[in-house]
Amino acid sequence: MSTYDNNMSLTGEPPKALNTGQKLATLLGMAGLGILVLNLFNLSFPNSGLWLTISLVAIFAGIVWFSQAAYGHKSKGIKNDGVWFKSMSSRGVLAWIAGIALTGFYVVLYFYPQYLGLVKDGDNTGVIALFDPLSKLLSGNPASQWFVYGALYTVAILAFGIKFIWKYRHNTYEKIRTISVMFFQTAFAFIIPEIMARLNGDLPYYDLKNMWPLNYYNFERYRINSFVDGGDIGLAMLIFGVLSIFVISPILTFKFGKRWYCSWVCGCGGLAETAGDSFRQLSDKSKFAWKVERWVVHSVVVFVTLMTTAVIYSYLGNDTSKYWLTKSTFLIGVGSILTLVFAWVMIYKRQELQKDAKYGAIGYFVIIAALIGMHVFSGDGNIFVFKSETLRKSYSFLIGSIFSGVIGTGFYPILGNRVWCRFGCPMAAILGFQQRMFSKFRITTNGGQCISCGNCSTYCEMGIDVRAYAQKGENIVRSSCVGCGICSAVCPRGVLKLENGPLEGRINPTEVLLGNDVDLMELVNKK
Amino acid sequence: MEHIVIIGNGIAGVSAARHIRKNSDKKITIVSTETEYFFSRTALMYVYMGHMKFEHTQPYENWFWKKNSIDLVKGFVTTVDHKNKKLTLREGGELGYDKLIIATGSKPNKFGWPGQDLKGVQGLYHRQDLEKLEANAPNNKVCKRAVIVGGGLIGIELAEMLVTRNIPVTFLVRETSFWNGVLPKGESALINEHILEHHIDLRLATNLVEIISDENGRAKAVTTDKGDTIECNVVGLTAGVSPNIDFLKDSGIELGRGVKVNRFLETNIPDVYAIGDCAEQHEAIGNRRPIEAVWYTGRMMGETLAQTLCGNRRSYNPGHWFNSAKFLDIEYQTYGWVFSERGMKDYEQHFHWRHATEKICITVSFDKNTKKFLGINTFGIRMRHAIFDRWLTEERGVDHVMEYLKDANFDPEFYAVYEQEILAQYNAEFGTSIVPKKKSWKRIFERV
Ligand SMILES: Cc1cc2nc3c(=O)[nH]c(=O)nc-3n(C[C@H](O)[C@H](O)[C@H](O)COP(=O)(O)OP(=O)(O)OC[C@H]3O[C@@H](n4cnc5c(N)ncnc54)[C@H](O)[C@@H]3O)c2cc1C
Ligand code: SF4
Ligand code: SF4
Numbered sequence: 001m002s003t004y005d006n007n008m009s010l011t012g013e014p015p016k017a018l019n020t021g022q023k024l025a026t027l028l029g030m031a032g033l034g035i036l037v038l039n040l041f042n043l044s045f046p047n048s049g050l051w052l053t054i055s056l057v058a059i060f061a062g063i064v065w066f067s068q069a070a071y072g073h074k075s076k077g078i079k080n081d082g083v084w085f086k087s088m089s090s091r092g093v094l095a096w097i098a099g100i101a102l103t104g105f106y107v108v109l110y111f112y113p114q115y116l117g118l119v120k121d122g123d124n125t126g127v128i129a130l131f132d133p134l135s136k137l138l139s140g141n142p143a144s145q146w147f148v149y150g151a152l153y154t155v156a157i158l159a160f161g162i163k164f165i166w167k168y169r170h171n172t173y174e175k176i177r178t179i180s181v182m183f184f185q186t187a188f189a190f191i192i193p194e195i196m197a198r199l200n201g202d203l204p205y206y207d208l209k210n211m212w213p214l215n216y217y218n219f220e221r222y223r224i225n226s227f228v229d230g231g232d233i234g235l236a237m238l239i240f241g242v243l244s245i246f247v248i249s250p251i252l253t254f255k256f257g258k259r260w261y262c263s264w265v266c267g268c269g270g271l272a273e274t275a276g277d278s279f280r281q282l283s284d285k286s287k288f289a290w291k292v293e294r295w296v297v298h299s300v301v302v303f304v305t306l307m308t309t310a311v312i313y314s315y316l317g318n319d320t321s322k323y324w325l326t327k328s329t330f331l332i333g334v335g336s337i338l339t340l341v342f343a344w345v346m347i348y349k350r351q352e353l354q355k356d357a358k359y360g361a362i363g364y365f366v367i368i369a370a371l372i373g374m375h376v377f378s379g380d381g382n383i384f385v386f387k388s389e390t391l392r393k394s395y396s397f398l399i400g401s402i403f404s405g406v407i408g409t410g411f412y413p414i415l416g417n418r419v420w421c422r423f424g425c426p427m428a429a430i431l432g433f434q435q436r437m438f439s440k441f442r443i444t445t446n447g448g449q450c451i452s453c454g455n456c457s458t459y460c461e462m463g464i465d466v467r468a469y470a471q472k473g474e475n476i477v478r479s480s481c482v483g484c485g486i487c488s489a490v491c492p493r494g495v496l497k498l499e500n501g502p503l504e505g506r507i508n509p510t511e512v513l514l515g516n517d518v519d520l521m522e523l524v525n526k527k
Numbered sequence: 528m529e530h531i532v533i534i535g536n537g538i539a540g541v542s543a544a545r546h547i548r549k550n551s552d553k554k555i556t557i558v559s560t561e562t563e564y565f566f567s568r569t570a571l572m573y574v575y576m577g578h579m580k581f582e583h584t585q586p587y588e589n590w591f592w593k594k595n596s597i598d599l600v601k602g603f604v605t606t607v608d609h610k611n612k613k614l615t616l617r618e619g620g621e622l623g624y625d626k627l628i629i630a631t632g633s634k635p636n637k638f639g640w641p642g643q644d645l646k647g648v649q650g651l652y653h654r655q656d657l658e659k660l661e662a663n664a665p666n667n668k669v670c671k672r673a674v675i676v677g678g679g680l681i682g683i684e685l686a687e688m689l690v691t692r693n694i695p696v697t698f699l700v701r702e703t704s705f706w707n708g709v710l711p712k713g714e715s716a717l718i719n720e721h722i723l724e725h726h727i728d729l730r731l732a733t734n735l736v737e738i739i740s741d742e743n744g745r746a747k748a749v750t751t752d753k754g755d756t757i758e759c760n761v762v763g764l765t766a767g768v769s770p771n772i773d774f775l776k777d778s779g780i781e782l783g784r785g786v787k788v789n790r791f792l793e794t795n796i797p798d799v800y801a802i803g804d805c806a807e808q809h810e811a812i813g814n815r816r817p818i819e820a821v822w823y824t825g826r827m828m829g830e831t832l833a834q835t836l837c838g839n840r841r842s843y844n845p846g847h848w849f850n851s852a853k854f855l856d857i858e859y860q861t862y863g864w865v866f867s868e869r870g871m872k873d874y875e876q877h878f879h880w881r882h883a884t885e886k887i888c889i890t891v892s893f894d895k896n897t898k899k900f901l902g903i904n905t906f907g908i909r910m911r912h913a914i915f916d917r918w919l920t921e922e923r924g925v926d927h928v929m930e931y932l933k934d935a936n937f938d939p940e941f942y943a944v945y946e947q948e949i950l951a952q953y954n955a956e957f958g959t960s961i962v963p964k965k966k967s968w969k970r971i972f973e974r975v
Contacts, residue, residue, distance in 0.1 A: 016577070075724060077856030081691040082577035170856075172941040286588060446937055447912025449851050449860070451822045452538070453570035454583045467586055488939055490578075492853040494860055494909035497937050501968050514912050516827050517844040 016085040021069025029062020039127045040116065049133035056155055063159035067166045076170035078490055080459070088413065089278045095413035103410030110401040113145035138194035150190050153271060157185045160274035167277070173485045173498070177263055181270035184209055189267045203230040206237055209265050211244040213304040214427040216395060221315040250434055256500055257441025258431035259483020266427075268420060271409065272461065273484060276417025280461035280486065283416035289463055293422055293480065294359065297429045300399055302363050304426045306370050307395045309334050310388035313374060328375065335371050338364060349437045399424060418461040422480055432479030440500040441483065442507075443476035445469060447514030450495045456487035470495050473514060477507050530554040531836060532614065532624035534604050538822055539803025540630035541565045542829025543836075548595050550837040555596070558614070558622065560603035561653050564589060568632075569822055571657050572684045576691045581654075607778045609796045626836060629775070629786055629794075629801040630829070633768035633820055640676075640764075642738025647746040648762040651685050660688075663761045667694045672759040674698075674749050676735045677766030678705050680852050683718075685763045686727050687855050697728040697757050699735055699749075701766075711867050711890050713879045714906060718854050721886055725855050738762055768820055770805040783807050785818050790842040792832050800835075802828035812845065814864050821850060847919040848902075849912060857886050862915035863902025865892040875901060878925070878956065880949045882907075889949065893925035900925045908945065909937035914971065926961055929953050933966040 018026070035045075035055035045051040071079055087094040108115050117126020124132055128143050131151060135143035161182040168174035188209045196203055204226045212218045218241050227238040252260045262269045309331070316327045342364045408420025421428050435441060443466070450473075456466035462480045466487045469476045476487075476496070488496040531547060533540040536559035544555050570584040592599055602616040607627065614622045635650025637643045649659045664670035673689050675682050678700030686696045702708060705722065707715040722729045734752040741747040748758045770785035781787040781795040785807030792800050803825035808817045827845055834841045851860045866875060876895035881888035887907035893900050900923050903915065914935040918928055928935075932946045946963045954960055 075856055078578075080576075080578040084580050085577040171939060172943070173939045176941055444937075446909070447916065448823055448826075448849065449912055451569040451851075452567040452586045453573065454567060454579055454586065455570070455573065458579050458583045471586060485939060492858065493851045494858050494937060497909070497939060499940065502972055505972050514916055515823050515846050515849060516830065517846050519844070 016082045016087070019069055022066050025062050025065035025069055027062075028065060029059050032056065032058025032060075032062060036127055036130070039130045041126075045130070048130045052130050052134060055130075056151075060155055060159045064162050067163035070163075071166045071169075078492075079167050080490065083278075083281060089281070091282065091414060099411055099413040102412065103406055106401075106406040106410045109145055109149055110405055116145050116148065118145050135194075138191065139197045141197070147194075153267070154185050154190045156275045157267075157270050158182055160277065161270075164274050164277050168489060171485070171489050174489060177485065178274065180264045181266075181273060184265045185267050185270050200230060200233065203227075203234055203237070206241075207267070208237075208240065210267070211241065211249065211427065213245075213301070213308065213430065214266075214268075214425065216304050216308060216400065216426075217392075219308060219312050220392070221311075224315075245430075249431065250438075253431050253434040254439050257439050257481070257483050257498075258428065258435045259441065259481075259498070261431055262421065262428060262482035263484045268404065268408070268425065269418075269482060272412075272417040272421060276409075276412050276461075279412045279417045280484075281416070281458050282414065283418060283422070283461050283463035285457050285460070285463050285465050287465075290465075293463070296423045297425070298359065298363055300403075300424055301426045301429045302366055303395060303399070305334075305367055307388075307391045309371065310374065311392050314388040331371050331375050335368060338367060345437060399426075416461060416463070418463075418482070421482065422462050428480070428482070432481075435481070436477060436479040440503060440506070441477075442499065442501065443481065443488065444497045444499055444501070445473055445475055446493075446495045446497070448473060448516075449493050451493055453492060455490040455492060456496060459486050459490045461486070466496070472509075475506060475508050528552070528554050529625045530556065530623065531626045531628065532622060533557045533628040533630055534614070535559055535630035535632055535803065535805075536562070536565045536599070537568065537630060537632045537803060537825065538565075539632070539825035539829045540628065542826045543628055543630065543802060543833050544597050544829075545595070546830050546833030547836055548597060550833065550839075553836075554598075556598040556600060556622065556624075558600045558602055558604055558616070560601065560617075561655070563599065563601050564592070566654070568652070571651065571654070572688050574657060575660060575688045603774075605774055607775060607780065607799075609779060609799055612798070625798065627799045628832065629772075629780075629799065629805060630803045630825075631771045631774075631805045633804040634771040635681075635764055636677075636767045636769055637764060638766060640735055640738060642740060642746065642749075643764065645738055645740050645746045645762075646744055647760055648738055648764065650764045651681050652768060660761075664689060664692065664694055666692055670694050670760040672697065672757070673761040673763060674735075674757055674759045675763040675765055676749075677764065678702060679765060679767060680706075681768075682763070682765035683722070683854055685765055686722070687725070689761075689763075690725055690727060694761075695726075695728070697730060697759070698722065699733045699751060700729065700731050701734055703732045705729070705731070707867055708869055709867055710904070711865065711877055711879065713881060714888060714890060714904060715867070717881065717886055717888055717906060718857070721855055721857055768804070770807065770818065772805050783817075790844070791835060791840065792828060792843050800832055802832050808843075812843075813848075815845070815848065823849070847916050849916075857906050858909065859904065859906050860910055861902065861904045862910065862912065863892070863900070863919050865890050865902040865904045878953055880945075880952050882945065882948075887945065891925060891928065898924045898926065900928045903928070911935045911937045911971070926959060929959075929963075930961050931964050931970070933963055934971050936966070 032055045035051055039045065084090045086092070088098065089095070117124050117128040119125060123129065124142055128145060128148055131143035131148045134151060135141060135147045161178050164178050165175050189207045193205050193207055197205060204223045217223065224238070227234040230237070249261065263273055313327055313330060316325060316330055317323060318326055320326055345360065403424040404420045408424060411419060450467070450470040452467055452471045454467050456470060460466050461484060462482055464476065464478050464481060466476055483498055485498050488498055531553050533544055533555070536557045540557055544557055547553060547555055564585050565587065566581070566584040567586060570579060573579045574581050574584065600622070602618045604614050605617045606615045612624050614624065616622065633652060635652050642648065647663050649656055649663065651660070664673060672695045674697045675685050676699045678698065682698065686698050689696050704712065704715040705718045710718070719729065730751070736750045736752050738746050739748045739750065746759065746762050748756050749762060750756050772782060772786055775782060775786065779796065780799060785805050786794055786801035787809060788794055788801050788806045789809055792802055792806065794801055804818070804820040806818070806828065811817045824845060828843055831841050831843045847863055849862045851858070853859065865877070866872060874894050874896055875892055878891045879888065885907065889906070889908060890904045891900070892902045900918060903910065929950055932949065936944060950961055950963050
């Protein structure tokens with residue numbers, strides 16, 4: 001964020017310079033970050049509690065001050081001036097620097113936490129040691145790399161959340177939604193699990209708002225064991241985990257669309273919407289990208305389903321007298337649920353599925369075949385030739401770390417803020433499927449008012465070509481839409497409204513829009 | 528195979544091409560000089576402001592045209608020879624056609640002001656104007672002040688654009704209040720205030736007299752009829768547009784201000800049609816103008832003509848009038864007819880409500896004798912097109928509109944609502960005691 005001059009295609013010097021307030025604020029925030037970096041190089045500070053506080057406060061205050069300097073003096077309204085001129089938000093040099101730095105951070109975090117100062121047996125050093133006082137305050141334990149990450153993540157969502165609210169202060173939907181993600185991150189993801197760990201050390205770390213398949217590890221043996229060992233609370237948590245994916249989320253998605261999760265509750269979504277807001281315009285809107293998206297994200301769903309099934313399968317027994325759920329009952333159960341869903345969709349919802357029906361069928365049969373294969377060919381802990389453990393490990397490496405962290409967040413400044421949510425998140429795919437098939441949510445297009453300007457498509461972080469629907473007078477009912485509401489906010493003609501209405505007429509392909517005489521509309525739409 | 532040639536790749540020409548393709552496999556060629564691909568003219572401002580890159584203004588990806596076998600030719604048509612059904616291109620070569628659609632749009636008006644062709648003086652219509660502006664006014668060092676002449680929709684867009692680069696703007700408006708030939712006075716006043724809030728030097732009831740040149744043939748100042756001389760580096764001429772049809776002068780195609788067409792969008796020459804900004808109806812349709820230079824009508828004319836050319840002859844028969852715009856931060860929508868004091872019908876009466884502090888207001892117009900609802904303007908509140916279209920078709924009374932106003936609200940969820948306040952004022956003014964009905968999905972999505 002400086003006045004670095006990277007030349008645009010057109011001549012001239014567009015509005016991209018920072019004002020004095022913004023520069024000073026950047027300095028302050030960078031100073032806070034600097035303290036962390038110094039610690040990284042083991043320049044250990046004597047009073048870590050104090051320095052941690054100084055550092056976090058400086059980062060937080062820097063961001064808030066920056067927002068005030070950027071938006072405070074302007075009248076309320078859309079604040080996208082110069083977005084495509086600023087190096088940071090238009091894939092300029094700064095964006096690449098930030099992208100590389102973030103990516104590097106994730107690589108270290110996931111694979112080399114020792115460089116952050118993690119010490120397995122003994123006192124932490126470096127940055128992690130700096131966070132020890134805070135961690136001890138909350139859970140009583142020394143910090144881990146995940147604690148450091150969680151704390152910084154929360155600070156980012158809170159500070160950039162304030163920035164976002166400032167930016168969209170004319171838009172109540174955006175304000176309430178952002179307060180919601182700030183709350184869920186701070187309370188559910190950060191504080192409550194730490195406190196629970198303090199109260200009941202047997203319980204696994206559980207961010208209650210995280211559900212399978214986002215927390216793909218939730219039903220692994222060690223977790224199930226500790227749930228069971230955790231007594232009533234543990235059991236309740238386990239039941240809640242199962243209910244949240246099979247009951248709670250379908251109901252909420254039916255009523256509100258997947259936005260209730262993806263842009264109101266989820267932590268990944270929370271970071272994308274706040275810290276990632278400056279990068280939403282970078283998402284790829286081409287039809288080709290949409291095609292890639294559908295293949296990749298649905299493959300991840302297949303992958304995670306198989307992996308989880310295999311993992312659970314591997315620790316179940318064969319003897320009904322010991323425990324009612326055996327290997328074969330479990331496989332049959334999974335197969336039946338999938339078959340029910342598949343049959344229901346094919347019978348009642350074929351139309352919504354259109355061309356995707358074929359892909360849905362492929363996915364279904366791959367899973368079923370694999371389930372049968374598991375049953376026929378697998379010895380203990382094996383699926384075909386793979387060990388279930390290998391499957392789990394590769395999932396957690398490829399999807400859990402590389403995709404969601406390194407690419408998903410590290411590449412914000414290059415690929416946009418929702419790459420993970422769009423291409424990788426199996427949870428988003430499942431909720432999206434429900435949203436498309438069975439939900440009251442849609443974005444209503446306001447008759448014939450669209451002027452095809454393209455603001456909506458440009459600022460859709462999910463890369464949905466909103467304009468393609470709006471200019472035809474068609475509602476937007478897309479599985480990937482996270483309901484962020486920005487398309488509606490930036491539309492200069494009041495064309496788009498996110499709403500939960502009746503199912504009938506939700507999907508409304510029209511050819512001639514409102515404004516023409518009624519005869520012509522009938523004539524063309526009949527065809 | 529019949530060959531349909533369309534001159535102009537704007538919304539009118541492209542809508543016609545798309546719908547002809549949907550209904551037939553005729554050969555379609557679009558000739559246009561401005562850009563290779565269709566883009567949204569209405570979005571030009573956002574490119575200068577940095578909200579979008581130019582490519583974002585293109586509604587279709589580049590492969591679209593080939594896939595739908597719509598041939599694109601970049602070139603300027605210099606003459607139309609309708610006897611031999613041939614066009615000549617400035618770039619060289621000829622192009623034959625079986626049916627010709629003229630969709631050449633508009634060009635900015637120039638009223639013969641002294642100095643109007645100096646360097647640094649420009650309009651805002653074509654993509655090339657955007658490039659010019661980028662050269663003339665890249666920042667506030669090169670352009671220390673800009674003067675905009677003509678207080679319409681394009682003028683205020685140009686002002687907004689320049690302000691994003693901190694360029695001081697003086698805005699000369701002929702009328703006594705902004706756009707008051709179209710807007711009723713309450714609304715016009717609200718926009719005046721908003722313009723000032725954005726630190727734009729608004730000069731009402733002021734006309735341009737002359738643009739003064741420096742020694743290099745560049746504009747350096749303007750003089751006004753108030754006797755002021757205003758130093759500036761850029762002069763934006765935004766006093767309306769007129770049909771871009773000079774190349775047709777000697778073609779034998781009947782011209783008025785635009786290309787004269789009947790309700791079937793046919794010109795006086797068989798197999799030659801005109802649509803969009805450049806078409807002029809022999810007789811205005813309803814309260815509409817003979818030349819309708821807006822996006823929506825261009826699209827509708829294109830859709831209608833496509834039907835005709837595909838064997839289903841239709842007249843251009845637009846439904847209820849609607850339009851929208853944005854004045855800096857304030858969105859404006861209109862449905863039906865609300866005239867300004869200047870154009871008001873003798874049977875027309877208005878109800879105006881304005882928020883006490885926010886820049887939000889509405890004006891409802893109705894027939895003072897029958898109380899029939901005629902139209903609504905809203906500022907800072909979005910309304911549902913389908914609902915107002917239905918009420919206009921059903922010829923509802925203004926009381927009905929007031930009672931069911933909640934059904935029509937289209938603001939994002941959780942926005943503050945004002946129906947209660949609006950209705951309280953309405954009841955007080957007209958001695959009614961209408962209670963607003965709760966919003967009903969059933970009514971909203973009722974099929975009519
Ligand atoms: C800055 C701006 C903002 C606007 N905002 C709005 C708005 O918010 N809402 C709204 O309703 N309307 C708006 N309008 C008006 C709207 O853009 C026009 O009504 C609409 O674009 C007209 O479409 P068209 O297809 O008739 O012509 P055009 O879009 O003008 O297309 C005609 C094309 O034909 C080409 N051409 C002309 N002559 C020849 C020739 N001899 N040979 C080859 N090619 C030729 C031109 O170069 C041009 O590319 C706006 C206009 C401008 C300039
Ligand atoms: S379509 Fe609109 S609401 Fe949905 S993700 Fe895109 S911008 Fe957000
Ligand atoms: S932002 Fe609004 S007017 Fe522009 S293309 Fe999208 S829906 Fe249409």
